[in-house]
Structure formats: C-alpha cells, structure tokens
Amino acid sequence: MRRPIVRTLARAAALGAAAAALPLASPAPVAADSVVVGGKLVRVADSPWVVALSSRDRFGGTRSGQFCGGVVVGRSTVLTAAHCMSKEVLGVPLRRVSDLKVIAGREDLATNAGNEISVSNVKTNPEYDASTNSGDFATLTLAEPLPESYVIRAAGAGDAAYKPGTSAAVYGWGDTTGRGNYAQSLHAADVTVLADKECQEAYPGSADGTYTPASMVCAGEIQGGRDACQGDSGGPLVARGKLIGLVSWGDGCGRAGSPGVYTRISEVVRVMKRYA
Structure with missing residues (x-):
C-alpha cells in the first residue's frame, strides 16, 4: 500500500526567484551528528533550516496545526513536497486555506517558541507527476524573511x-x-x-x-x-x-x-x- 507521508497524506516568476535563493554548495563536512521512525530528539538551534507547515484551521491547534515539514533554502523561500499542497492532504483546495504558515525555530510544537510566518505565495512544480511521484516539490514564499543563518545549502x-x-x-x-x-x-x-x-x-x-x-x-x-x-x-x-x-x-x-x-x-x- 502506498504510504501517504502526511497524517492523512503564475508559476515562472516564483520558481525563478526561488532558484536564485537556492545556493549550490561545495563539499563540506557534516555540521553535527543527528541526535521519525527510529529517530532521536534534536535541537532546532542545531538545525534551524527545518520548519513545520501549519494550518490550525485544517488540522486543529494540537501540535501547532503541523501537517508537513519544510526546509529553508532562501531567507524568504521554503521548499516542501508538492503533495503537501494537494486537496488530498488539505481536505480542500489550497486557495481555501487562509492560515497557511511556516513555523521556524520551534522544536516543541506545544510551545510558542520561534516564529510563525504567513505564506504569501505557493508554487507547485509544474513538472510534478502525482501518478509516479516525480518532481514532488513546491516553493513557499514567506511574508517576512528569516535570518540568513536559517538557510541550508x-x-x-x-x-x-x-x-x-x-x-x-x-x-x-x-x-x-x-x-x-x-x-x-x-x-x-x-x-x-x-x-x-x-x-x-x-x-x-x-x-x-x-x-x-x-x-x-x-x-x-x-x-x-x-x-x-x-x-x-x-x-x-x-x-x-x-x-x-x-x-x-x-x-x-x-x-x-x-x-x-x-x-x-x-x-x-x-x-x-x-x-x-
């Protein structure tokens, strides 16, 4: 059975801007040991580029409304899976989700730590194929920029x-x-x-x-x-x-x-x- 990874489970300009904000990296050592099934607790301070996607309207207040993950690739750009933005996951078309936010700097979802930033624009990869899962990504533009230190290469x-x-x-x-x-x-x-x-x-x-x-x-x-x-x-x-x-x-x-x-x-x- 196919695994839905979530709990249930004007394109060119935005993709171009995101590309400019996504820096390619030269080889570098792992920054820190990784301390999910079979996983361990980690500090968000050691991995600030990890963010949670939230909609309390669609998923309730428990765990801050988290339903998917994301990663900061530019001060105002977050990548996530394209299927996270689908009606299958959200229960309604994306345009009807009025409170989509990115939560940064919060490791414990029961707290108010970090920042909740509204998403001002979403662009799903135009080459995404839901039947094969190829090209499964979307770019989220944040209403407010995050510090440069949050960006991963x-x-x-x-x-x-x-x-x-x-x-x-x-x-x-x-x-x-x-x-x-x-x-x-x-x-x-x-x-x-x-x-x-x-x-x-x-x-x-x-x-x-x-x-x-x-x-x-x-x-x-x-x-x-x-x-x-x-x-x-x-x-x-x-x-x-x-x-x-x-x-x-x-x-x-x-x-x-x-x-x-x-x-x-x-x-x-x-x-x-x-x-x-």
Whole structure:
C-alpha cells in the first residue's frame, strides 16, 4: 500500500526567484551528528533550516496545526513536497486555506517558541507527476524573511553527498513508530543513501509510484528500522551538511526492502532554473 507521508497524506516568476535563493554548495563536512521512525530528539538551534507547515484551521491547534515539514533554502523561500499542497492532504483546495504558515525555530510544537510566518505565495512544480511521484516539490514564499543563518545549502548534481553509502539524516515531527504516534518535538533519524538500483528494484512501477533516479534519492536501511513516516513529508534529507532530498513517498514506514524515497534536490535546482 502506498504510504501517504502526511497524517492523512503564475508559476515562472516564483520558481525563478526561488532558484536564485537556492545556493549550490561545495563539499563540506557534516555540521553535527543527528541526535521519525527510529529517530532521536534534536535541537532546532542545531538545525534551524527545518520548519513545520501549519494550518490550525485544517488540522486543529494540537501540535501547532503541523501537517508537513519544510526546509529553508532562501531567507524568504521554503521548499516542501508538492503533495503537501494537494486537496488530498488539505481536505480542500489550497486557495481555501487562509492560515497557511511556516513555523521556524520551534522544536516543541506545544510551545510558542520561534516564529510563525504567513505564506504569501505557493508554487507547485509544474513538472510534478502525482501518478509516479516525480518532481514532488513546491516553493513557499514567506511574508517576512528569516535570518540568513536559517538557510541550508543545496547539493548540486554530482555532489559526493549523493554517493551510495553516505550517512544522512532525515528530520521531522511525524509518526515515530509507524502506528500513529506523532512527535511533539523535532526528531531526526540517521539513514544511509542507497544505490538507485536498490530503489528501482523496490519500486519498479505500481500504485505506490515509480522510482526515477533522475528526480529521486533513495535512503534508509535495507533491513528496515530508520525511516521517515506520516507527517514528515516535505522535510529535509541532509548529508555532508547539505540538503540532498525532501521526504516524498514510500511503502510503509521502516519496512525491510522498502526504503524511503526523496525528491532529489539537484533536480529541484534544474527545474527552478528552467522556469527562471
């Protein structure tokens, strides 16, 4: 069964502006150890680029209305999964969501820490294919800019951070057990970047989706255990201190032989440049 990662589960100008705000990174060491299924609590101060997407109108006041994750790639630009902006997830068309916000600097969703910033514009990737899950990203423009220190660098095509066997971490406030136990505080799980062949064998094409190496990254543990889960969609996959993926889809949470699939950030950069 296809895993919905969320709890239930005028384009050119905005994409171009976002592309300009998305810096490619040269190789750099991992900034800090990653301390989600199989994850551990982490401090948002050590990963300020992780943000929560919120709509209390659609998801209630519990956990600040969080329903998806996101990542800061420019002072006024956040990336998330395209499917997080769908009617399937929101329950209504996006245009009817009047209180969409990005919550930055808040690790515990039961507190008022950090900032809640209104989203002034949303642009879904025009190349997104919901049937295969290819190109699963959207750009959110913030009504107010965040500090430069919140911005994470993106790994471009050919970066060593995408190499199979590389240690990575996925961040979010989603289900921590695969049984509907949603996190109140930010978690991260250590995962491993896997070879494209392993994900192509796991997802050759079905109702789950189709693994496409050009636009997706495969990460997790073949034996299962550590993984993203419901509520983590759109959150960041980070390796060598750089953004390499966005939580997108998979079969179950932490199942053996069913690793997590992420939107490849180098493909996000390509699409943004194309529509600049």
